[in-house]
Every structure is written in structure tokens, then in C-alpha cells.
Amino acid sequence: MSRKSFPSLATGDDLRDLSQPGYYAGYSTMAQKKGWDQATRNLVTERVDKIPPIRFFSPQEAKVLGAVIDRLIPQDDRSEARTIPILPAIDERLHKNSLNGFRYEDMPPDQEAYRLGLKAIDEMAQSRFGQSFVELAVHRQELILKSLHDGKPDPEHDAWKQMPVHRFWALLMEDCVTAYYSHPWAWDEIGYGGPAYPRGYMRLENGLPEPWEKDEQPYEWNAPADSLSEFEEAGIPPEHGSLHGHGGSH
Amino acid sequence: MPHQLGPMQTLPSPMRRFAENETVDYCIVGVGSAGGVLVQRLARAGFSVVALEAGPFWDTEKDWVSDEKGSHELYWNDLRITGGTHPLALGANNSGKGVGGGSVHWAAFAPRFHPSDFRVYSEDGVGVDWPISYWDLKPYYELLEREIPVAGPAWFPWGDPHGHPYGPHPLGGVGDVLVRGCTRLGIRSVAGGPVAILSASHGDRPHCIYRGFCLQGCKVGAKASTLITHVPDAITHGAEIRAHSMASRVSLGNDGRVDGVVYFDREGRERFQKSRAVIVSGYAIETPRLLLNSACPGHRHGLANSSGTLGKYLMAQAGNVIAGRFEELIRLYKAPPAHALSEEFYETDKNRNFARGFAIQTVGPLPVAFAKQMVAAMGAWGWGMRRVMMDYNHWATIGVLGEILPWEDNRVELAREKDQHGLPVAKVTFNLHENDKKLIEFGKKKVMDVMWAAGAKQVVQESRFAHLVGAARMGNDPSESVVDKFGRTHDISNLFVCDGSTLPTQGSANPGLTIQALAARTADYLIRQGDSIFASNRRDLAEPGIRHDLSPPYTRFKGNPRIA
Numbered sequence: 001m002s003r004k005s006f007p008s009l010a011t012g013d014d015l016r017d018l019s020q021p022g023y024y025a026g027y028s029t030m031a032q033k034k035g036w037d038q039a040t041r042n043l044v045t046e047r048v049d050k051i052p053p054i055r056f057f058s059p060q061e062a063k064v065l066g067a068v069i070d071r072l073i074p075q076d077d078r079s080e081a082r083t084i085p086i087l088p089a090i091d092e093r094l095h096k097n098s099l100n101g102f103r104y105e106d107m108p109p110d111q112e113a114y115r116l117g118l119k120a121i122d123e124m125a126q127s128r129f130g131q132s133f134v135e136l137a138v139h140r141q142e143l144i145l146k147s148l149h150d151g152k153p154d155p156e157h158d159a160w161k162q163m164p165v166h167r168f169w170a171l172l173m174e175d176c177v178t179a180y181y182s183h184p185w186a187w188d189e190i191g192y193g194g195p196a197y198p199r200g201y202m203r204l205e206n207g208l209p210e211p212w213e214k215d216e217q218p219y220e221w222n223a224p225a226d227s228l229s230e231f232e233e234a235g236i237p238p239e240h241g242s243l244h245g246h247g248g249s250h
Numbered sequence: 251m252p253h254q255l256g257p258m259q260t261l262p263s264p265m266r267r268f269a270e271n272e273t274v275d276y277c278i279v280g281v282g283s284a285g286g287v288l289v290q291r292l293a294r295a296g297f298s299v300v301a302l303e304a305g306p307f308w309d310t311e312k313d314w315v316s317d318e319k320g321s322h323e324l325y326w327n328d329l330r331i332t333g334g335t336h337p338l339a340l341g342a343n344n345s346g347k348g349v350g351g352g353s354v355h356w357a358a359f360a361p362r363f364h365p366s367d368f369r370v371y372s373e374d375g376v377g378v379d380w381p382i383s384y385w386d387l388k389p390y391y392e393l394l395e396r397e398i399p400v401a402g403p404a405w406f407p408w409g410d411p412h413g414h415p416y417g418p419h420p421l422g423g424v425g426d427v428l429v430r431g432c433t434r435l436g437i438r439s440v441a442g443g444p445v446a447i448l449s450a451s452h453g454d455r456p457h458c459i460y461r462g463f464c465l466q467g468c469k470v471g472a473k474a475s476t477l478i479t480h481v482p483d484a485i486t487h488g489a490e491i492r493a494h495s496m497a498s499r500v501s502l503g504n505d506g507r508v509d510g511v512v513y514f515d516r517e518g519r520e521r522f523q524k525s526r527a528v529i530v531s532g533y534a535i536e537t538p539r540l541l542l543n544s545a546c547p548g549h550r551h552g553l554a555n556s557s558g559t560l561g562k563y564l565m566a567q568a569g570n571v572i573a574g575r576f577e578e579l580i581r582l583y584k585a586p587p588a589h590a591l592s593e594e595f596y597e598t599d600k601n602r603n604f605a606r607g608f609a610i611q612t613v614g615p616l617p618v619a620f621a622k623q624m625v626a627a628m629g630a631w632g633w634g635m636r637r638v639m640m641d642y643n644h645w646a647t648i649g650v651l652g653e654i655l656p657w658e659d660n661r662v663e664l665a666r667e668k669d670q671h672g673l674p675v676a677k678v679t680f681n682l683h684e685n686d687k688k689l690i691e692f693g694k695k696k697v698m699d700v701m702w703a704a705g706a707k708q709v710v711q712e713s714r715f716a717h718l719v720g721a722a723r724m725g726n727d728p729s730e731s732v733v734d735k736f737g738r739t740h741d742i743s744n745l746f747v748c749d750g751s752t753l754p755t756q757g758s759a760n761p762g763l764t765i766q767a768l769a770a771r772t773a774d775y776l777i778r779q780g781d782s783i784f785a786s787n788r789r790d791l792a793e794p795g796i797r798h799d800l801s802p803p804y805t806r807f808k809g810n811p812r813i814a
Contacts, residue, residue: 181618
């Protein structure tokens with residue numbers, strides 16, 4: 001587990017070590033698993049219980065990616081026992097060469113993209129701050145990552161001449177959110193109903209909870225004051241750069 | 251354990267198996283929206299048919315899950331290269347693998363094309379006209395709406411107004427936002443369909459339970475896919491569906507006619523299925539890829555490519571997603587993603603600075619898809635991502651479905667990269683042109699207006715594309731198209747293409763219903779032509795007349811209402 005950026009600079013309530021962040025206290029999708037079909041129950045239970053070993057990344061790459069993931073999807077508010085494993089899920093995908101059905105013509109294969117990108121991030125940390133990425137203070141880690149997010153790598157690095165930085169960013173972010181938001185603890189956090197066969201839903205309109213769901217109990221919270229990954233006050237651009245959606249909504 | 255196709259239906263057993271050296275009447279490549287309908291019709295009419303499917307034969311209880319990440323295998327995940335100025339996302343975005351093909355994970359919106367869609371060049375001077383009219387296809391729309399069947403309003407006011415055989419679905423939170431926003435702007439909308447999801451039980455299929463997992467394969471069996479609507483009837487009538495069979499080449503005989511399909515079986519062994527005719531139904535990427543990979547002496551640039559148009563005029567629709575955050579809870583994961591729409595902006599409007607138009611439709615991304623949308627639409631990461639996702643239940647999402655015109659430079663070619671069988675993979679190139687860009691800009695703004703009018707406190711949007719059609723288009727002129735109006739290739743008289751790739755233009759309607767209607771029409775033609783397809787090169791373009799006696803069970807006694 002990496003260092004926590006909470007709570008020293010957080011200005012809201014103390015959000016350290018929550019077993020369940022989010023606005024749906026007491027809601028548990030896993031508590032509903034008796035109502036799920038067998039195939040789904042097996043799959044989701046295994047996702048929680050069995051964390052795959054690291055087989056694709058070298059120990060050094062795994063350390064760097066682990067530190068990167070801690071900033072891309074920070075879990076400093078989650079207790080150790082309730083931290084959602086992201087690195088093992090990405091490693092497993094690359095180890096099994098589980099592709100998403102396409103590769104941009106200006107991108108190398110996913111595995112190469114990761115190796116290239118992680119090496120670049122670590123070398124950018126060295127050349128800008130004289131330390132490896134893993135050893136950098138959280139804020140400095142965010143400075144490096146924010147420059148990739150903005151499509152303006154600082155410092156520049158040859159890797160971004162071999163692959164467009166915004167495509168690498170999208171690859172990384174999509175893999176991270178796929179791991180995090182496919183985990184039932186994240187479903188509890190956001191109040192999502194989870195698997196729903198054969199039971200289904202009966203209250204479709206007006207956002208009303210099913211008998212087994214919970215009402216929302218919202219509260220204010222602040223990310224660490226110096227965090228660069230919080231939305232900016234000035235407002236959010238209507239669209240981020242040249243990214244295109246991959247979600248398959250319709 | 252029986253092989254389940256939904257909770258109530260099982261795979262007819264035993265399925266006929268043709269012997270290794272047996273020559274069948276038809277070998278069909280691909281069992282998706284079109285292939286499923288074709289194989290069912292041809293088997294019912296008494297032809298011997300083998301349908302090769304690259305993916306698995308799904309058992310919906312064992313293989314499918316109520317889970318986003320766990321549904322990854324439903325999509326065509328093998329490597330493809332994508333490029334151009336506006337590269338298309340493939341895989342989960344638009345292609346299926348396995349019996350049922352993309353119909354397994356379509357959202358199942360089932361609007362018809364409008365009459366104007368078939369005459370785009372005549373009416374607007376852009377694109378190209380179809381070799382058939384809406385009125386040729388209308389009886390097939392009505393028939394397929396009863397077969398799969400389609401639920402929706404009794405009065406659908408756009409295009410050729412019509413009703414739907416099954417009643418509309420109850421409104422979900424997102425549909426409510428669409429109707430509210432449209433109403434406040436004076437835009438007509440409909441809710442509860444048209445969608446190929448059951449609002450009441452149908453034979454051995456239960457009605458919808460509103461769990462929201464349409465794009466992950468409907469375990470309930472309420473959403474139509476050819477896996478459950480047509481394939482079981484095909485097997486009952488003696489067709490063989492051969493899963494895990496990846497076609498590598500359509501084989502050409504010495505007489506200039508095709509004589510079968512070479513394919514790789516599950517163990518990777520190369521095999522040959524002999525047939526009297528071949529129908530390629532691999533959809534807009536795999537169909538041109540297979541024909542290009544089938545190049546041989548006399549057909550150096552691919553089979554059926556004397557026009558040079560094979561692989562060209564590929565189309566995707568603009569699929570921008572507009573997301574709005576509301577004070578109140580929406581819970582967008584409930585109800586089918588597809589359940590309310592407006593086609594008020596579908597037709598060309600002389601007051602706008604572009605030709606053709608777009609539809610406005612509900613979409614319902616589950617958490618992983620929604621988080622990916624927030625990466626693109628908001629640049630969300632870190633704490634920002636965690637924060638916006640904690641508000642997941644406050645967001646509603648509405649899609650633009652916009653017509654992009656057919657352009658020669660939007661195309662499928664062969665790449666240098668090879669797949670696991672050593673076959674060159676497809677390279678897809680996609681560029682937006684001026685009309686497309688203006689249309690997308692207008693459509694995007696209009697849907698953002700709808701979202702604000704519905705009361706959203708924040709509105710963001712993500713650019714994306716939906717569906718794939720074209721790349722082996724139909725036409726009357728053999729120098730400008732790949733197949734004729736029945737799907738027969740201009741070059742080889744016993745080689746057919748039947749799937750979305752034959753569409754000359756695409757309208758702003760989801761293509762699934764049209765693909766199935768065209769497949770039923772092609773089947774009627776083949777059945778009417780009978781053995782002459784196998785024995786002669788004569789091309790008879792006479793209309794076959796629609797057959798109403800070849801539908802799957804439970805179609806009879808249903809009607810298409812029309813309340814004028």
C-alpha cells in the first residue's frame with residue numbers, strides 16, 4: 001500500500017480508512033448474491049476472493065504502475081482491507097493477451113505500450129525531480145501525471161513520439177476504471193444495483209430504491225487541498241481533448 | 251444439463267451434422283442478425299445448410315453473466331487496426347462473436363428506415379440511392395416486427411407511421427429525462443420502444459425484468475437475438491450451426507463459381523465445407539476481409555471486387571453521448587438502455603446547412619462504461635473520477651444517432667498484421683467529411699439543449715460512433731457496387747453477401763431491424779429461384795413475393811397495429 005495523501009491536507013471531514021466510502025452507507029451488493037444466478041455469483045465472488053498473481057509486469061514495472069494507479073484511482077479513503085485491486089487486474093489482462101478488439105494505427109500493442117509508458121513516466125520523474133516516480137511526493141507524482149492528462153508531457157520524453165500521449169492516457173484510465181468499477185465494493189460506493197438476474201427491478205422511475213437498495217445519504221467531502229486530480233473550480237471543458245468513447249452505449 | 255437459450259428454451263437436440271465430405275446447398279459464413287434469419291428460412295424451405303460461426307454457441311445460463319466486465323467474450327476481440335482522422339472504436343462498440351453475433355449485445359432499438367433513406371441521392375444530391383425502395387422492404391419490416399417481436403407505441407409518427415405488435419415498456423429514469431426535455435422544447439418523442447424486447451411473454455421467452463444488462467447479453471431471453479429467435483427453429487428444420495469455425499477463404503472452382511468455404515475448426519485445423527452456393531454474413535468488417543483474403547487468379551483484388559468498391563463506403567453513425575447531472579436521483583442502470591427516442595430531426599431540413607439528420611435516443615451505460623465516458627467527456631481522473639462516479643445515480647445519458655454519409659475513403663483493407671490463424675487482419679480507416687461534421691455539431695448541441703431543458707445542472711458530452719454498415723454495397727451498376735438488390739455478387743453468380751455491409755446509406759435508425767428484413771427478403775429470393783442458383787449463371791431480378799409461411803413459431807396470430 002502506498003503512502004496516503006489523506007488526511008493531512010484534506011479540509012473536509014476525516015475520510016481515512018473508511019470501509020465503505022460513498023453516500024449509500026449500509027448498502028451491500030454482495031449481501032444480495034443469494035438472489036443472483038449461479039454463473040454471475042461464481043464470477044463476482046471470485047473477483048473479490050481471488051486476486052491474480054503478477055505475471056506480466058517485472059517487479060520494477062509493477063512498483064511504478066502501482067504508484068501510478070494510486071494517483072489515477074486514489075483509494076486513500078478506503079481501509080486497507082477494502083482496497084480494490086487494480087494492478088493485478090491489468091496485469092492479468094496483459095498476461096492473457098485479452099484484447100479489446102482493436103488497436104489504433106499509431107499505437108504499439110497494449111503490452112508494449114505499457115512497458116514504454118511506464119519507463120517514460122519513471123524517467124520523466126528522474127529528469128524533473130531527480131527521484132524515481134515511486135519515491136516522489138504525491139503532489140510531484142500528480143504533476144507528472146497531470147502533464148500526461150493534459151497532453152503536454154513535462155518533461156518531454158521520446159516515448160511520446162512513438163505513441164500519442166492521449167491514447168496512452170486513455171488506455172491506462174480505461175483499464176483502471178474497468179478494474180475499479182467492476183468490483184462490488186465500488187458498486188456499494190456509488191449505489192449501483194449490481195447483478196440483477198433473475199430478480200430484476202420494479203421501481204424504474206424517479207430514482208427510487210428497490211427494497212434491498214438504500215436511499216442516498218450525501219455528505220460533503222474534500223480531496224486533499226493540493227491535489228491536481230480534482231475537477232477545477234473554473235468548470236469542466238465540454239470535451240476532453242481528442243479522446244473518443246469506447247464504451248459501446250448504443 | 252440441457253443447453254439453455256434463455257431460462258425456458260433449450261437447444262433442439264440432436265442437431266443434424268453433415269458428413270465431412272458432404273456437399274450442402276448453402277454454406278453461410280456468420281450467424282448474426284442476418285445469418286440467423288437466413289439459415290432459419292433456408293432450412294425451413296428444405297435446403298441443406300451449414301452455417302459457420304467464428305465464436306461459441308452460447309448457453310445463456312452457463313456462459314452469460316449479469317456483469318459488465320464478465321461479458322467481454324461477447325464481442326469481437328481479435329485484433330483489428332483502426333485509423334484515419336476519426337478512428338472507430340471496434341470490439342465492444344460494434345461487433346459480436348458467437349452465435350447471434352452482434353444481436354446478442356445490441357441495445358435492440360428497432361426503428362425502421364424512413365422512405366427517404368432509400369432515395370438520398372435523388373432527394374438531397376448526396377450519397378447514393380438504394381436499388382430498392384422502402385415499399386419493397388415494408389412487408390419485411392412488418393414480418394420481422396412480428397417475429398422477433400418489437401414492442402413500442404401503437405403510433406410511431408415519423409417516416410412511414412406505424413404501430414408495434416407488443417405494447418410499450420414502462421418508462422425508466424433516463425426515458426423520463428428525454429421525454430421531459432423534448433416536451434419543454436416542443437419536440438415530439440415516443441417512449442417504451444420501438445425496441446426488440448418483450449413487454450409480454452412470447453412462446454418460450456419471458457418478458458423483460460428491467461435489469462439494464464441489454465448490452466451484456468440478455469439472460470432473461472426477453473431481448474431478441476437470432477440465437478433465441480431464429481437459430482432454434484433453423485436447427486429444428488435440419489440446419490447445422492458449426493461454432494468455433496473461422497472462415498479463412500471462399501473457394502473458387504474451375505468454372506468460375508464458388509464451391510465452398512475453407513475454415514479453421516476449434517483445434518485450429520484447416521477444413522473445407524463444400525457447398526453449391528455461399529452466403530457471406532460476417533458484417534461490415536469481416537465480410538470484406540474474408541472476400542479480400544479470398545483473392546485468387548482471376549480475382550487478384552479479392553472475390554467480387556471487379557468494381558474496386560469492396561471494403562469501401564464503410565459507414566458508422568455519429569453516436570455522441572450527452573450526459574447530464576440532475577439534483578434528483580435517476581438510477582440510469584434500471585430499465586433497458588433503449589427505451590425512448592425522437593426522430594424529429596431525421597430528415598433533411600433546408601434551414602440547416604447540411605443534408606440528412608439524426609435521431610435522439612436514450613442510452614444507459616453501466617458503471618464501467620459510464621466511467622470510461624467520463625474519462626473522455628470530462629477528462630476525469632483521480633479524485634475527480636471518484637467524485638463524479640459517486641454521483642453516478644444522478645446522471646442521465648442521451649445519445650445522438652446521426653447519419654454519416656458513404657464516402658469512398660472510409661474503408662476496410664487488409665493490414666500487415668496477422669491473426670492467430672495467420673490471416674491478415676482488417677485495417678479500418680474512417681474520416682469525417684464536411685457534411686458529417688456540421689451534422690454532428692448541430693445534433694450534439696440539440697441534445698445538450700434537451701438535457702438542459704430537462705433540468706440538468708451540468709451537461710457534458712463525449713464524441714463517439716455507433717454501428718457499422720457498408721463496405722460491400724448493393725446497387726444496380728456492377729461498376730459501382732458489389733452486390734445486386736438481392737445480395738448476389740455482380741461477379742460470381744452463386745456467391746452472395748447478406749448483412750449490414752450491403753447497405754448503400756444508413757439513415758439515422760439503428761440498423762438491426764433493417765438487416766434482418768433484408769435477410770428475409772434475400773431468403774425469399776433464393777427460395778423462389780430454387781435450384782437455378784446452383785446450376786445456372788442466369789441472373790433473374792424478378793421480385794420473389796413475400797412468404798408468410800416460413801416464420802418461426804409464435805409469429806402467427808400477431809398483427810401490426812395502425813392507429814391513424
